[in-house]
């Protein structure tokens with residue numbers, strides 16, 4: 075009896091030390107930009123990450139496509155004015171916002187709703203302490219993980235911006251799918267990403283879809299010679315006209331799974347956009363594409379590192395910006411909504427959450 079209980083104690087200790095070891099391995103140690111930290115909400119909202127993970131599990135069970143939508147939303151947030159949630163702001167009477175810029179017209183509407191729903195759940199639990207830009211950064215990470223991609227930690231503590239960028243600024247910062255590698259590398263270089271990081275981040279196209287207007291120019295009047303013929307024939311059926319509402323998947327081998335098959339597609343001339351396919355045509359990036367196509371672990375490691383870096387672009391911290399009460403509107407324009415949320419937070423303050 076004594077032997078069996080001491081041996082189970084030993085196994086318990088062994089399991090917990092293994093668990094601790096794996097946790098500390100997963101914990102990143104790299105420097106983060108001033109004002110962000112790996113444990114920012116540890117005291118003020120300890121359940122933050124589990125609320126997001128659990129809710130997104132439910133959302134993606136119904137529609138895994140939403141994972142791609144949230145990942146793209148985070149990218150479009152960070153590349154325009156930094157990761158401060160400005161892409162979430164609706165245009166105002168004063169003028170159109172980022173959401174009205176052409177590349178953002180195809181952001182999934184549901185993505186904005188999913189984020190506001192997450193925000194409401196989090197603020198109910200903890201009070202209005204977590205920014206929409208942090209929620210988006212975590213939601214993008216969970217989109218990757220829940221689609222089969224790498225797990226990584228997200229530094230937190232972003233604050234939400236007070237204004238959105240103009241349509242022109244938005245267009246100037248987001249890369250174009252019609253661009254070749256030189257323009258793509260220049261765009262990413264302006265945000266301090268090198269070629270390897272650029273190719274890794276392009277692997278975001280391992281999941282999700284595109285609409286025909288972006289695909290059609292590579293098919294008509296003549297098929298882009300860098301595109302596989304059978305692949306082109308099939309795409310022509312999906313997108314017979316430029317204004318068709320149809321969609322095609324970004325990664326034909328595994329459209330809903332986050333893996334390295336996107337790079338295998340490129341090696342088989344089955345990349346959907348010029349900006350994708352040219353990464354394999356161009357000598358500067360070809361070797362990187364091949365290295366990710368043959369080694370998924372290498373891709374996952376580089377993608378996770380590049381995402382952590384992207385998630386810190388131009389962040390607001392400390393007392394800059396605000397914590398939005400509604401992700402779609404800045405607080406100053408939203409006083410009634412804000413008042414109701416403050417009441418909600420007073421009724422159920424986060425410190426009592428554990429006693430429910």
Ligand code: HEM
Pocket residue numbers: 139141142143145146149180181182249250251252258275276277278279281282283284285286288324349
């Ligand atoms: C390299 C430059 C990039 C260009 C030119 C580009 C362009 C595009 C375009 C045109 C679409 C299709 C939009 C539509 O018609 O619905 C798209 C979709 C998507 N992009 Fe990118 N993108 C780039 C980089 C990235 C990065 C860095 C990420 C994330 C790390 C990303 C994630 C996605 C995702 C997940 C989708 C699918 C969205 C959905 O299914 O709703 N893209 N991208």
